[in-house]
Amino acid sequence: MSDNPDEVHWSRLREDVAVVIWISFLVASVSTMLFFAFVDPEDLSAILNYPWWLPNDMTTYALGFFGFWFVAASAASLTAYMLDTSHEHFVQPVSHGKEQGKQG
Numbered sequence: 347m348s349d350n351p352d353e354v355h356w357s358r359l360r361e362d363v364a365v366v367i368w369i370s371f372l373v374a375s376v377s378t379m380l381f382f383a384f385v386d387p388e389d390l391s392a393i394l395n396y397p398w399w400l401p402n403d404m405t406t407y408a409l410g411f412f413g414f415w416f417v418a419a420s421a422a423s424l425t426a427y428m429l430d431t432s433h434e435h436f437v438q439p440v441s442h443g444k445e446q447g448k449q450g
Contacts, residue, residue, distance in 0.1 A: 362430070366422040373422075374415035381410060 356364070387406035391397075400406055 362426050366419060366426055370415055370418035370422045373418040374411055377414040377418070378407065378411045381414070382407060 387403040390406055391400055394400060400409075
C-alpha cells in the first residue's frame, strides 16, 4: 500500500465495471477489424436493400463496432458475475452423523 493520502481506492464493483468495459472494448475493436477485413460495407448495404438508416460506410463501421462491443460486454459481464458468485450458496453441507455409519 502507498502512503499517499490522495490515492483513490476503487470499490470492487467499480473495478469490475472498468475491467468489463475495457476488455469488451478491446474485443470489439479486434472483432470489427477482422469482420470488415472480409466484409465490405457496400455489400452489406446491398444485402439490406440500402436502408435509410445506413447512409454510408462509416455508419456501417460504427454500428458494427457498437454491435460487437455490446455482445462482448454482455459476455464479459456474465463472466464477471459468474466469477463473483460464491459456490457456498449452491452447495449443501454434507452430514457426517450417525445415520451414515449404520448398515442394514
